[in-house]
Amino acid sequence: MFIAQAHRFPHEFWRYLIGSLLVIIASIVGQIPLLIALLMENGIDSFAGDSQQMMASLDPNLLTFLMLFSFAVGFLGLFGALRGLHQQSFKSVTTTRKRVDWKRILFGFSLVAIFTIVVTFIDYQTNPAHYELNFKPIPFLILFVIAVIFVPIQTSLEEYVFRGYLMQGFGLLAKNRWFPLLMTSLIFGGLHFFNPEVGQMGNVIMVYYIGTGLFLGIMTLMDEGMELSLGFHAGNNLIGVLLVTADWTAFQSESILKDISEPTAGADVLFPVLIIYPIFLLIMAKVYGWKNWKEKLFGKINIPETQLEAEN
Template sequence: MFIAQAYKAQNGFWRYLVGSLIIFIASGIGQIPLVVALFIKKGPELMQGMDESDLFTTLNKNLTFFLILISFVFALGGILFAVKFLHQQKFKDMVTTRPKFDWSRAWFAFGLVTVYTVVMTLAAYFYSPEDLLLTFDPVPFAILVVIAVLFVPIQTSVEEFVFRGYLMQGFGILAKNRWFPLVMTSLIFGGMHYFNPEIGAMGEIVMVFYFGTGFLLGIMTLMDEGMELALGFHAGNNLITALLVTADWTAFQTDSIFKDISDPKADLFDVLPVFIIYPIFLGILAYKYKWTGWKEKLFGPVEPPQEPSLEDHLAAD
């Protein structure tokens, strides 16, 4: 059982609080290069009252994108440190219950969301060409591809390691059940996106998308007893989106192929995919990987794994 893997480690909940602080501090240290670059470019007066969307107009888009993603490299170091030294846990045990990481699962989820994103973007371009401006520029785009391929998977993996791995196990050990960590990690994951510029541009209804995505990735992890699907899905979503579409009101403004110039205001129709497409994704994965025991895996108790009995040892011999 995925959450019960934490019973093999030092799992006092205070350790998860301290570990979260270590990861937060490591991420903050990783933001220093961006702060220094902004200070050199415009001086201290620009740092006052600057919002996230200003970053991409102050510095080169690719440079800004790179400097933002660097903080996740430092955060990854914080995660590795906390898991190894604070919890004395094998990193694999925080990621999956399988003997080793199943790359085929990660690639399948990556491909699933990639096909969906590409199809929907092309459909939007052909049906509403006035909303998407073709801005493809070979040289900046080539640089973007290198940065995105190298660092976006690190960014998405860090978020998954923290929410669907580290905190999922921590809250599960604390609550001794599975629904509480699913709810808590999904709400925290969604809440951390509240200050994204998309919320200010499109309205708070977009939070439905972030909360829904948190639940989708959490359900994937619990039903599949590992993070491979969530890691692949999140990486595919962010990477392909960064390469395909940008806008002046998004958290990541890139030298992508298209630029969304439509009115960013959202309504209920814009969040309907959470209730339609996400269940379809789960249905596809459930069919492919033969998921069973939904009630137990999503709402059942979390118990320490039983030690093998003498009879078990004799039977194995």
């Protein structure tokens, strides 16, 4: 099974702690170009001021590229952790199948992409005063190239760290499935606490971030692999970056539309978590024949006896 297969590799929990630290250090190193660009544009004194204002001083496409670049460097940290600390392949932290199922990745991507496009179009038609057309052909084309290359890198790193690497690490530590599902979701959501959206909409939006982590984790455990979550996360972020931007979001991009409405956190935060995500899970369950939900989400991690004997 997805968590249990990591038992074939060195898996003492201290390795996961050091591996996580390697990813963090690599990501911080990857932020150096952004810091240099901000320093050159604003001067060193501006670092004591409003970070959002500093970010806005950069060209949106340059800012998008530099923010996403750190995730590419972060992947080097994850590669070092898997190879150096665990002697583990990316495939074994991706899926239980013989090979990565790209059709599943495409299905997850398409499901959320189509939904996001349709919902955004309906909202734009229903509430046109909430948007202004932001489309500029050349800047958008540059954004498109940057986003298509780097957004999947960003989302894939997050999936590999939380739904892959740490899901397996916490699972082998606790010898069950609910603990890694809960822990990875809380950490995933918690890391979004410093996003500008939280400052604008309040702490209630953490329900959305933690709920999204739970949704992606359930998807991974039920399907015994990360392919659906890889595709879904990439589709969600990529289409979001290309379609709509706002002054109060983490990414101010050269997207097609700009949301100029006053940000509020209410039903629009709870609706995806309580209604849309369960519907998506039911669709995936129907397509891929998911069964035995209780065991897959709350059951124990069963390590083959041959592996236990080899360890002892």
